[in-house]
Amino acid sequence: MATVLAIETSCDETAAAVVSETGDGERPWRVRSNTVASQAEIHREWGGVVPELASRQHVRDICGVVERALDDGRAAWSDLDAIAVTQGPGLVGSLLVGVAFAKGLAASLDVPLVPVHHLAGHIESLVVDNGRLPLPAVVLVVSGGHTNLYEVTGEAYPRRDCRLIGRTRDDAAGEAFDKVAAVRGLPYPGGPVIDRVARSGDDAAVDFPVARMTHADRSASPAAAPAGIAAERRARRMEFSFSGLKTAVKRHVEARRAARGDGVLPDGEVADICASFQRAVVRALLDRVFAAARACGARSIGIAGGVSANSRLRADAAARADAAGLPLALPTLALATDNAAMIGAAGLRLLRAGVTAPLDLNARASLDL
Ligand code: KG4
Numbered sequence: 001m002a003t004v005l006a007i008e009t010s011c012d013e014t015a016a017a018v019v020s021e022t023g024d025g026e027r028p029w030r031v032r033s034n035t036v037a038s039q040a041e042i043h044r045e046w047g048g049v050v051p052e053l054a055s056r057q058h059v060r061d062i063c064g065v066v067e068r069a070l071d072d073g074r075a076a077w078s079d080l081d082a083i084a085v086t087q088g089p090g091l092v093g094s095l096l097v098g099v100a101f102a103k104g105l106a107a108s109l110d111v112p113l114v115p116v117h118h119l120a121g122h123i124e125s126l127v128v129d130n131g132r133l134p135l136p137a138v139v140l141v142v143s144g145g146h147t148n149l150y151e152v153t154g155e156a157y158p159r160r161d162c163r164l165i166g167r168t169r170d171d172a173a174g175e176a177f178d179k180v181a182a183v184r185g186l187p188y189p190g191g192p193v194i195d196r197v198a199r200s201g202d203d204a205a206v207d208f209p210v211a212r213m214t215h216a217d218r219s220a221s222p223a224a225a226p227a228g229i230a231a232e233r234r235a236r237r238m239e240f241s242f243s244g245l246k247t248a249v250k251r252h253v254e255a256r257r258a259a260r261g262d263g264v265l266p267d268g269e270v271a272d273i274c275a276s277f278q279r280a281v282v283r284a285l286l287d288r289v290f291a292a293a294r295a296c297g298a299r300s301i302g303i304a305g306g307v308s309a310n311s312r313l314r315a316d317a318a319a320r321a322d323a324a325g326l327p328l329a330l331p332t333l334a335l336a337t338d339n340a341a342m343i344g345a346a347g348l349r350l351l352r353a354g355v356t357a358p359l360d361l362n363a364r365a366s367l368d369l
């Protein structure tokens with residue numbers, strides 16, 4: 001049974017993990033360690049991730065994080081059959097630190113290097129925590145950088161058997177959480193804070209708009225345009241848009257501040273705005289996920305990525321999956337946000353399929369799945 005050391009540095013977490021195959025097709029991966037050094041404190045001061053600071057901090061942290069992952073996983077260098085690393089997409093300066101480190105390890109240990117797509121890692125996090133997904137599955141990857149909907153039809157994903165069926169036309173859902181929090185003066189990253197503040201709010205207090213797509217995406221590449229009218233309608237139903245909602249929240253906050261002489265909103269009203277915003281995002285996400293599941297005849301639904309940590313999204317998704325009679329896969333909170341365990345599991349799937357990279361592998365800021 002193969003064991004990999006995985007490295008993930010695509011954004012602002014330096015992460016390493018040791019993951020082994022189990023030999024059990026239903027629950028194929030065992031996470032032996034999962035170490036994350038978060039840089040959130042460093043970037044909070046600036047209201048978002050500063051790429052240059054992120055790459056420098058990865059350089060400082062990576063040796064310690066890798067050593068810790070090996071220690072926690074009780075693994076020796078000689079136990080490793082391969083090194084898996086996130087090749088992209090992400091911040092290129094951040095990715096480069098992980099890729100260079102992984103290449104150095106693979107060369108010195110004389111083991112294969114496995115290049116992993118960050119979103120393939122998020123999809124695999126569902127399998128780590130829930131076991132094999134009943135296929136076909138409709139999987140939403142919802143993070144700070146992406147809001148992508150996939151149809152997964154077979155076990156050879158992500159290289160085959162995996163089709164992008166919807167994505168955001170503008171902001172990612174996590175980005176909307178982060179930007180709305182910034183408007184409210186709440187600290188970065190905004191998702192967890194809004195989630196917490198919204199708990200005491202009234203989600204029906206403000207009627208924020210849920211975007212519906214009525215026009216074809218004029219900026220989409222012609223190659224991606226679906227052929228028939230029915231196909232185009234279907235495609236539009238699966239697209240997301242969050243920039244209008246973000247602007248609506250901004251306008252609402254500005255108007256309410258102006259209406260109150262002191263410009264300060266009471267905590268109760270902030271909670272109401274957060275709850276109403278969160279309800280609108282969750283509804284926009286889940287309407288499309290369940291429409292896609294119906295259109296694809298899905299046998300299960302998965303939701304992964306940082307925003308899948310959202311308590312409202314988890315609760316509403318569970319209720320709707322229950323009503324639809326479909327099993328729902330969510331990652332545990334530790335595997336929802338960026339981590340290397342998911343990269344290790346995806347790396348093992350690729351390794352088993354014979355996918356390895358030469359030592360001139362390069363990091364890629366944008367990379368198709
Ligand atoms: O997957 P991830 O860790 O990094 C990327 O690949 O982007 O996702 C980070 C995103 C951030 O936008 C963060 O605000 C959001 O996930 N997030 C949440 C929650 N926890 C993290 N959004 C809503 N509710 C949460 N509880």
Ligand code: ZN
Pocket residue numbers: 118122143144305306337338
């Ligand atoms: Zn991510």
